[in-house]
Structures are given as structure tokens and as C-alpha cells.
Amino acid sequence: MNAAPSRLRRIRVLVGKEAARLLRNPPALMAIGLMVLMALLVALSRDPPPPHTQAELARGCWLVYWEDDGFVPWLRRRGRGNATDALPPPRTEAGVDPATAAAPQPATDNGSLSRVPVRFVPADRLRGSDNRLRYPPGLGCAVEWRLADGAAGRGGRDVVFRPGSNEALLAPMARWLLAAAVEFYGERALRESMHPLPTPAAARRAGPFAGFDFSAARTQSLVGAMLLFSLQFFVCCALFVSFASHERERGILQALALTAASPADILAAKYVFHLALSLIAGATMVAILDAGALARPGLWLSLCFTAAGLLGIATLIVSFTRTQTAASLIGFCYLMGVGMVFALSKSFPAFGWMRLFMFENYSFLVSFFMLGGSPREAMAAIGWGMGRLALISLALLGFAAWVFNRRGWRSA
Amino acid sequence: MIEIDELAVRFGNFTAVDGLSLSVRSGELFGFLGPNGAGKTTTIRVLTGALRPHGGTVCVAGCMLPRELGKLKPLFGYVSDADNHYEDFTGRQNLALYARLYGCAPARVAQMLDTLELAEAADLKVGTYSRGMRKKLLIARELLHRPRIVFFDEPTANLDAHSVALVRRLLRELTGQGVTVFLTTHDMEEVEQVCDRVAIIARGRLLDCDTPAAFIARHARPQVEARYDLDGRSLCELFDMDQPAARDRLAGLVRDQRDVRLRSLAFGFADVFRKLTGQAWQ
Known part of the structure; x- marks a missing residue:
């Protein structure tokens, strides 16, 4: 007989075993790699990042106008009147009206962007032979101001924010431009004739997400959050279920539980391993999608709590199924069930209520705002989402661990 | 223990x-x-x-x-x-x-x-x-x-x-x-x-x-297998030596028949097991 090793040592041995099993499972590694690769493709597909240096910002935000119905000259005059000495002097550039005026100062959230000149540029100067506008590379912010299609003579106007524009610059520009439009056209005229903006204000939601940005500009964040959740589901649920249910079916879990290691040790080792793998793979994915998000503690918390919830689900699946086949089937049903609840919750209130008790709901939204939201949105997401995510996930994990300890490790 | x-x-x-x-x-x-x-x-x-x-x-x-x-x-x-x-x-x-x-x-x-x-x-x-x-x-x-x-x-x-x-x-x-x-x-x-x-x-x-x-x-049942020919047919019989009637019948068979081949069947633990667990002893 030998002296039994300490619990920490036993867990370390079991974590090593989990890692060795993963390394001997090339399909699992390939699946993780594939998801990270998808994130890379998403990242490569986006527009080049907006300029952030002062030199680039000195080029300012362009307001490109198609028609002149008096608003632009009014705006230009108003801007000249408000110009400050601190603004860089207007420069002559290809396609830019030499008479451009320094603009009023749109206040920005970021101090480094606080003095951005606005340049008024007639669209004709930028229009190519195919009638499409050609913006110079490296331009951080541009807004088109034009008559809406088919609305000529009725005062309809579109504000088009150039895709890929620097959002930090666009937000104050939008506020400034709208405020000026209201002042010029009158609020009533604006409401009746202006088309909805295709940018932040148009995509706002009611309820707990009021004021949050769900615009098309956030597509990458949306895809990123989906990829991140998929990755975590694979690592913490699918892979866990596959490994553990195989062990249970073969009687390996029981054999391990009858050694000096307890069922709690076995489960702890599995949790440590899958959580670590999920964090490493998730962080790699986030670094590819938006490296800046890694600095947000909320992102790490959301990754941890999501992993905890998924590990809880996986543990329950393993505890209530005797074979690997049954466990895989239940895992698939779980994924399908979550998808259905999400899809049906928009139309059927009962599913909406169900969604309130699902950690996946909060996990997805918190990740979404952590990846692409402004600091304000990220903080708000932490406020309302993180608490619920943590509460549901940890409760689920605790219950699952209790069930596993009672029956989950025993063979049939 | x-x-x-x-x-x-x-x-x-x-x-x-x-x-x-x-x-x-x-x-x-x-x-x-x-x-x-x-x-x-x-x-x-x-x-x-x-x-x-x-x-x-x-x-x-x-x-x-x-x-x-x-x-x-x-x-x-x-x-x-x-x-x-x-x-x-x-x-x-x-x-x-x-x-x-x-x-x-x-x-x-x-x-x-x-x-x-x-x-x-x-x-x-x-x-x-x-x-x-x-x-x-x-x-x-x-x-x-x-x-x-x-x-x-x-x-x-x-x-x-x-x-x-x-x-x-x-x-x-x-x-x-x-x-x-x-x-x-x-x-x-x-x-x-x-x-x-x-x-x-x-x-x-x-x-x-x-x-x-x-x-x-405790559980052994000594048995004897007897093979002999009768009216041109080849026969095989088992005799439980614990039973007096079976013993008498075997004695009569040996006395009456000229050519009887006898074989004592060993009684092993498997037989005990079968007997105790209700399996038919062959």
C-alpha cells in the first residue's frame, strides 16, 4: 500500500490525462482550429481599421453632399462661425472644395478625437465613371447627405454613413448633423420627411437593450459572439460530453472513482481542463476579432461564466445518460432546443419567458457587447447581464456537480 | 476481512x-x-x-x-x-x-x-x-x-x-x-x-x-455408466449408487449380461454447482 497523493496532485494527474486524451484526438483539435480559422476569416473580411493617429484625423470628417438646397451653405456658414483657432486650417486636397470650412467641433467620447474638422465636399468631385463615390484611402469618417431616392421635391433626405467609418467619430457627427438638421428644417419637417437613419439610431431596441447599438455596423461583433459561443459550446459541452460519456460507458469513470481519486476530484480536473481550454481558445479567437476586448475584465468573466453554464449542462447530460450515443444525442437536442427557444421567443411570449432563465441568452448578449460595444455599452451589459449569467451558470454548475457526485460516475 | x-x-x-x-x-x-x-x-x-x-x-x-x-x-x-x-x-x-x-x-x-x-x-x-x-x-x-x-x-x-x-x-x-x-x-x-x-x-x-x-x-452422487447390447441394440444406462434400487438393478444387469462395460463417473465441483443451482445433471 502507498501513501495516497494529495488532492491537488490527484487533480493535476487527472488534468494531464484529459490533455493527453485531447492530443490523441485530432478531430477535436481540428474542430477547434477550424472555428478559430473562421474568426480569422471574419477578421480579414472587414474593412481596414479606421485611422487613429492625429495626422490621419487631421484629414477630418467629410460631409459629402449631393444637392444644395440651402442646408449645406447654412451649415457651412454656421460652422465657420463656430470654428476655433485650435482646429487645423482647411487644406486643399484632390476633390475637395478649397473653400471648405472648418467645422463646429463635434464632441467625441474619446479625448484624442475631440478636435476633428468637418469638410464639406460636393459629391461630384468624388464620383467616378460608374457614378459611385471614391473616397481616399485612410479616411476615417465620411457622411453623405443627399435627397432620398424618389423623394426629390418632397424634401426627403438620406444620411448615409460610409461603411467602415470610424464609429467613434461618427457618433458625435451624427448627433451634430441631426441637431443642425432639426434646427434648419424644423423638427416637424425632419420627422415627416427625413428617412430613418441607417445607423445607430435606427436600430435601437426597447426593453433592457434600449439604447444599445444593434446596427449593421455591428455584424462583425454579432458573428464574433456567435463564433465565440460555438467554440465554448464545443469545448465545454460537446467535447466534455464526448470524453466523459465514453469513460462512463466503458466503466473508466467508476474505475477512476474507486482509486484514491474521488468523483469530486475527477469532476474538478475535467472542469479545470475544459475551462482552461475554453479560455485559451476563446482568447485566441477574441484576439483575432478584436484584440482590444481582451483588456476588458468583463469579457473574461463572461467567458468563465459561459463555460461554467455549459459545463453544468454537459455534466447533467453525462449523469443522466448511460452511453456515449445517448449523450451525444441529448447534446444535439440541447443545442437544437436552445436555438428553437431563441428563434421562437420573438413570436411566442412563453418562449420569451423561458429565455429569461437561460444563461445562453445573457452569455451571448454580454459577449456581443464586450466584443463590439462602446465602453458604456460594455459596462451596461456587465450591469444587467453579467449578474444573471453568473447566477444561472453557477447554480446550474453546482446542481450538476451534486448529481454527478451521486450518480454520474457510476456505470450501469 | x-x-x-x-x-x-x-x-x-x-x-x-x-x-x-x-x-x-x-x-x-x-x-x-x-x-x-x-x-x-x-x-x-x-x-x-x-x-x-x-x-x-x-x-x-x-x-x-x-x-x-x-x-x-x-x-x-x-x-x-x-x-x-x-x-x-x-x-x-x-x-x-x-x-x-x-x-x-x-x-x-x-x-x-x-x-x-x-x-x-x-x-x-x-x-x-x-x-x-x-x-x-x-x-x-x-x-x-x-x-x-x-x-x-x-x-x-x-x-x-x-x-x-x-x-x-x-x-x-x-x-x-x-x-x-x-x-x-x-x-x-x-x-x-x-x-x-x-x-x-x-x-x-x-x-x-x-x-x-x-x-x-456433501453433495456428491456416485454414478456408474453401464453400456451393453440387448437384442441387437446398443444401450447405455446411468445408475445412482446412492439409490438401493439402482444398485440392485446394476447388480442384476452385471449378473445377467455377458458383456457389460462399466464406467464410474467422477463427481466434480461443477456437478455440485449444477445440483445446487437447480441445473439438470447430465
Whole structure:
């Protein structure tokens, strides 16, 4: 007989075993790699990042106008009147009206962007032979101001924010431009004739997400959050279920539980391993999608709590199924069930209520705002989402661990 | 070493073990026999803490189960009837994992591989092993930590004749070292050869418990097979020598017939088992 090793040592041995099993499972590694690769493709597909240096910002935000119905000259005059000495002097550039005026100062959230000149540029100067506008590379912010299609003579106007524009610059520009439009056209005229903006204000939601940005500009964040959740589901649920249910079916879990290691040790080792793998793979994915998000503690918390919830689900699946086949089937049903609840919750209130008790709901939204939201949105997401995510996930994990300890490790 | 008193285990409406009481002495090689579904594996699962009993008390190595399972675990090994190795790991890696969990020295792994004659295949993946090799690896694994009690569930199933002899020798060596061996098997020859005492159960109840020799002495039914020709037909008859009528009939047959070929049938432990468990004796 030998002296039994300490619990920490036993867990370390079991974590090593989990890692060795993963390394001997090339399909699992390939699946993780594939998801990270998808994130890379998403990242490569986006527009080049907006300029952030002062030199680039000195080029300012362009307001490109198609028609002149008096608003632009009014705006230009108003801007000249408000110009400050601190603004860089207007420069002559290809396609830019030499008479451009320094603009009023749109206040920005970021101090480094606080003095951005606005340049008024007639669209004709930028229009190519195919009638499409050609913006110079490296331009951080541009807004088109034009008559809406088919609305000529009725005062309809579109504000088009150039895709890929620097959002930090666009937000104050939008506020400034709208405020000026209201002042010029009158609020009533604006409401009746202006088309909805295709940018932040148009995509706002009611309820707990009021004021949050769900615009098309956030597509990458949306895809990123989906990829991140998929990755975590694979690592913490699918892979866990596959490994553990195989062990249970073969009687390996029981054999391990009858050694000096307890069922709690076995489960702890599995949790440590899958959580670590999920964090490493998730962080790699986030670094590819938006490296800046890694600095947000909320992102790490959301990754941890999501992993905890998924590990809880996986543990329950393993505890209530005797074979690997049954466990895989239940895992698939779980994924399908979550998808259905999400899809049906928009139309059927009962599913909406169900969604309130699902950690996946909060996990997805918190990740979404952590990846692409402004600091304000990220903080708000932490406020309302993180608490619920943590509460549901940890409760689920605790219950699952209790069930596993009672029956989950025993063979049939 | 093992005390079982009025053990009861039920699965729904089915009673797998019904008021079983047993006592196994320290250093004894105890055979635990019964037909399929008699409750042998269920009893072992209770004794190893893998199953909670519904009634009765179980005490193994001074530990009350299931309450003191944690204290008992380092003291026993359980060679189950099905192998449960990591197929992607080599034999050596499988043993090394358990050795680390038990806190054994790495040299112990090589020693057990040698003992079970698996050293040559030690660095092959278990997935490539034959069923016999897997069984031997399982035995090696469960003996790594030098347990005081070992539960063997059909240890010689799927083994070749040479390996069977090896395992039987190992069983005797273990008891020689003071290890208590609790053995279930369907190989009655094995029972006769290695077991100190035997318990036979059926339908969850204990039928009898004694040494194999005492079983045979108590339950043997000496029989004689007689072959002879009658009216051009070849006949074969069995005579139970415990029955006076059968004895008289055999005496008459020998007296009347010129050519009677007699053969005394040996009565082994398998016959005792069949008799006790209600199987027809052929």
C-alpha cells in the first residue's frame, strides 16, 4: 500500500490525462482550429481599421453632399462661425472644395478625437465613371447627405454613413448633423420627411437593450459572439460530453472513482481542463476579432461564466445518460432546443419567458457587447447581464456537480 | 476481512440480492459463485462502494460501507469483468496514470508489466491488445498499489491456457502474501484448484458456503455408466449408487449380461454447482 497523493496532485494527474486524451484526438483539435480559422476569416473580411493617429484625423470628417438646397451653405456658414483657432486650417486636397470650412467641433467620447474638422465636399468631385463615390484611402469618417431616392421635391433626405467609418467619430457627427438638421428644417419637417437613419439610431431596441447599438455596423461583433459561443459550446459541452460519456460507458469513470481519486476530484480536473481550454481558445479567437476586448475584465468573466453554464449542462447530460450515443444525442437536442427557444421567443411570449432563465441568452448578449460595444455599452451589459449569467451558470454548475457526485460516475 | 449481514439490493421491483450474509477471513481465497444473474457482480459492486445497498450492513477491512468508502478505497483492487482502459493510451501509460493516482513509484509499473508478461506490448496502444492482454493489464492495474483485498470478477475469462495458469499462480501468491481474494468465476475447475472456501448463491440468496472438498463430499452422487447390447441394440444406462434400487438393478444387469462395460463417473465441483443451482445433471 502507498501513501495516497494529495488532492491537488490527484487533480493535476487527472488534468494531464484529459490533455493527453485531447492530443490523441485530432478531430477535436481540428474542430477547434477550424472555428478559430473562421474568426480569422471574419477578421480579414472587414474593412481596414479606421485611422487613429492625429495626422490621419487631421484629414477630418467629410460631409459629402449631393444637392444644395440651402442646408449645406447654412451649415457651412454656421460652422465657420463656430470654428476655433485650435482646429487645423482647411487644406486643399484632390476633390475637395478649397473653400471648405472648418467645422463646429463635434464632441467625441474619446479625448484624442475631440478636435476633428468637418469638410464639406460636393459629391461630384468624388464620383467616378460608374457614378459611385471614391473616397481616399485612410479616411476615417465620411457622411453623405443627399435627397432620398424618389423623394426629390418632397424634401426627403438620406444620411448615409460610409461603411467602415470610424464609429467613434461618427457618433458625435451624427448627433451634430441631426441637431443642425432639426434646427434648419424644423423638427416637424425632419420627422415627416427625413428617412430613418441607417445607423445607430435606427436600430435601437426597447426593453433592457434600449439604447444599445444593434446596427449593421455591428455584424462583425454579432458573428464574433456567435463564433465565440460555438467554440465554448464545443469545448465545454460537446467535447466534455464526448470524453466523459465514453469513460462512463466503458466503466473508466467508476474505475477512476474507486482509486484514491474521488468523483469530486475527477469532476474538478475535467472542469479545470475544459475551462482552461475554453479560455485559451476563446482568447485566441477574441484576439483575432478584436484584440482590444481582451483588456476588458468583463469579457473574461463572461467567458468563465459561459463555460461554467455549459459545463453544468454537459455534466447533467453525462449523469443522466448511460452511453456515449445517448449523450451525444441529448447534446444535439440541447443545442437544437436552445436555438428553437431563441428563434421562437420573438413570436411566442412563453418562449420569451423561458429565455429569461437561460444563461445562453445573457452569455451571448454580454459577449456581443464586450466584443463590439462602446465602453458604456460594455459596462451596461456587465450591469444587467453579467449578474444573471453568473447566477444561472453557477447554480446550474453546482446542481450538476451534486448529481454527478451521486450518480454520474457510476456505470450501469 | 469482509462481513456482509442481510444485504439487500433491489432494482425497481427486481430483487438482485436478498438477505445475503457472508463472512470472508483475512488472507483467504474466497470463491463467490452463482449462475448468471444470481447477484454476484451486484454484491461485488456493493463491496467496492460502486452501489448503495437497500438493506443490511457491509463491513470491508473494518470500513462500514458506503459511509467509509474513502477510507477503504486505497485498500482494495477491483478487477471487473469488462476491461476499462483508455484505448488511445499504451499499456504503460494506462498503468502510469493509475500509479500516479495511487502514489506508486514509477518502477512499480514496469514490475507489474513484467509480472503479467506484458512488458513486450507495454508501449503498444491498448486498442491493439487482444482481450486476454487487456484482462492481464486490468489485473496489473488493480495490483499496482498492493491492495489488502482484491475483488476478481472472472479473471481468467478470455485468457489462453498459459495465462490462466499464470493468473492462478498469481492468485495463490497473493493469498500467500496475506491478501484477501474475493473471486467470482464460471470455471469450476479453477474453483476446485485455487479456492479456500466457496459460497454459492442463486437468485440473490446464499445456498451454501464451505470448502470445495466439503461441498463435493456433501453433495456428491456416485454414478456408474453401464453400456451393453440387448437384442441387437446398443444401450447405455446411468445408475445412482446412492439409490438401493439402482444398485440392485446394476447388480442384476452385471449378473445377467455377458458383456457389460462399466464406467464410474467422477463427481466434480461443477456437478455440485449444477445440483445446487437447480441445473439438470447430465
